[in-house]
Amino acid sequence: GENVEQHPSTLSVQEGDSAVIKCTYSDSASNYFPWYKQELGKRPQLIIDIRSNVGEKKDQRIAVTLNKTAKHFSLHITETQPEDSAVYFCAAGDTGRRALTFGSGTRLQVQP
Amino acid sequence: DAGITQSPRHKVTETGTPVTLRCHQTENHRYMYWYRQDPGHGLRLIHYSYGVKDTDKGEVSDGYSVSRSKTEDFLLTLESATSSQTSVYFCAISEQGTSGRALTDTQYFGPGTRLTVL
Numbered sequence: 001g002e003n004v005e006q007h008p009s010t011l012s013v014q015e016g017d018s019a020v021i022k023c024t025y026s027d028s029a030s031n032y033f034p035w036y037k038q039e040l041g042k043r044p045q046l047i048i049d050i051r052s053n054v055g056e057k058k059d060q061r062i063a064v065t066l067n068k069t070a071k072h073f074s075l076h077i078t079e080t081q082p083e084d085s086a087v088y089f090c091a092a093g094d095t096g097r098r099a100l101t102f103g104s105g106t107r108l109q110v111q112p
Numbered sequence: 113d114a115g116i117t118q119s120p121r122h123k124v125t126e127t128g129t130p131v132t133l134r135c136h137q138t139e140n141h142r143y144m145y146w147y148r149q150d151p152g153h154g155l156r157l158i159h160y161s162y163g164v165k166d167t168d169k170g171e172v173s174d175g176y177s178v179s180r181s182k183t184e185d186f187l188l189t190l191e192s193a194t195s196s197q198t199s200v201y202f203c204a205i206s207e208q209g210t211s212g213r214a215l216t217d218t219q220y221f222g223p224g225t226r227l228t229v230l
Contacts, residue, residue, distance in 0.1 A: 001171065006154075034218065043202065043221040044155065089154055099145065099170060100219060102154035 002027040004092050006103025014111050019077045021106045023090035026071065030092040033066060033073045034100070038087045047088075048075070080110045115139045116222035118203050124228045131190040133225050135203030137183075143206040144186040145219065146170075146178060148199040155202065161186055193229045201225045 003026040013019050023033075034049035050057045050064045050073065057064050061080075066073040077084055087107050091100040115138035125131050135144060143162055147155040147170075157170030159178040167178050175197060179187045190197055203222040 036221075043223050046218065046220065049218060091155075099157050099160055100155075101171075102147075102156070104152055104154045 002030060002092055002094075002101040004090060004101050004103040006090050006106055008106060009104065010107045010109070012109045012111060013080050015080060015082060017080055019080050019084070019108055019110075021075045021088055021090070021108070022072060023074070023092075023103050024070075024072045025092040025101075027092070027094070028068075028071065029094045032093045032100075033064070034091050034093075035062075035064060035075050036089045036091065038089065038105075040086075044089060077108075080108075082110050082112050084108060085110045116203060116205055116220065118201075118222040118225050120225060121223065122226045124230065125193055126230050127194055128192050131193050131227065131229075133188045133201055133203075133227070135186045135188070135222055137186075137205050139205060139207070140183060141205040141207055142183075144180065145204040145206070146176075146186065146188045147202045147204065147221075148172065148197075149202060149224075150199050158188065158201075193227075195229050197227065198229045199227060201227060 006023045031052035035047050036044035037047045038044045048059050048062050048064050050066050061078050063076045087105045089105050090103040093100040117136045119134045145160040146158040149155050156172045158172055158176050159170055161167045161180040177189045202224045204219040206219045
């Protein structure tokens, strides 16, 4: 089955700096890669996703890149703010499985 | 929040007792999922459903069963709860993707149920 590795497990940045979280996946059939943000005690919330027919997608301060050849994808957050502090999860899925496999999460702390 | 509710939101039970968690959606989505979340493991799929009475196992299905008799409800049952099943349980629903060739569904999560098995 699919295996998703996520790094780093914790990340601390200064407000205004950029943050990058990286994930690798094992199943070449995976074609959908969402990112979720989870604040303490809350549900995971989808923040951005990318599908295999594009290499990059941006939404204001966040962007995701995908390299299908290398089987890795990354989340980029620019101009970080204290409210970006949360746990971020990557995931991989495909139409055949109809389910997502999640990475283990990255705890991002933005220092004011 | 995508019209998903879970009940109960918190539950404390004893080892060996049966427990049923309920997920209810108002979106009429076909796909529903149960995940558990534990520190260091992210979210792991327990079972999912692709229609009424249609279910399949996920990666951590041992000790759990599910039922879906109506589109809007997906039940997760722990037949005989164990301490290793102490966790936060999230239900999710998915809508059909519309972008290009990749049609994997986008998933939205319910508020979660914190279960403690003593």
